[in-house]
Amino acid sequence: MIDRVQEQMQKQSAGAMFERFRPQMEALATVVARREASQLRLAQRLAEASDAEVSVDAVADVEERADQLEAMAEAAATQDLEGWYFGEFAPDHLDNPEQAAQYAGLDGDAWENQIAAWATAYRSQSPEAESFEDRELAGIHVENEFGVPLEEFEQNVVDWSPGEGIETVLTAHLTTVEQVMATVAADLEGEE
Incomplete structure (x- = not known):
């Protein structure tokens, strides 16, 4: 108080x-x-x-x-x-x-866990997603959801x-x- x-x-x-x-x-x-x-x-x-x-x-x-x-x-x-x-x-x-x-401001572990969670979600929805790396799937998600590339999102939001x-x-x-x-x-x- x-x-x-x-x-x-x-x-x-x-x-x-x-x-x-x-x-x-x-x-x-x-x-x-x-x-x-x-x-x-x-x-x-x-x-x-x-x-x-x-x-x-x-x-x-x-x-x-x-x-x-x-x-x-x-x-x-x-x-x-x-x-x-x-x-x-x-x-x-x-x-x-x-x-x-x-x-915003997520630490490295929390951000990596988020990337993995998005990748898991994509893989559960589409068998084709199995051939993509976690960061590639996260990049697709970020581009679709936030309209910017993953690197730009990391620079201006996560970091x-x-x-x-x-x-x-x-x-x-x-x-x-x-x-x-x-x-x-x-x-x-x-x-x-």
Whole structure:
């Protein structure tokens, strides 16, 4: 009981601290969002000017992206980053994020047991599944259920931690820019 009270007090204190610095956070988030949008537009121009098969899916709206960054910071400050990540950020990146959240941060043994359970379920439903490895069957399941490859699911869900979550959100657009630049550079260097 005392632990819950202390935890609640910490959350309230962190929330109050966030409110105190909200104007600075809003300004910072807006600056970051503007720079990202500029970089994404330039990456798209670079992709279009080259023969490389790469593109930028969309340039985020500056105001929406700034709001997203602010919401992430507030969730981190109030110790609800996992709830925010799977409720607000993940829906743009995978299917059924609420269901995916149950696999967040699983340790190695628990994750391997889950992979084995999915494989067993597939094998019980289809004799053809006997010829596939457990990870192959888990990959089929994850692709069908969550719309992403197994490796991406492991990286962004199973291996999720608050630090990883923050990094994923903060670098999402930078990663896109880097991918465009690397693909165009490889094309220009004749390595594609």
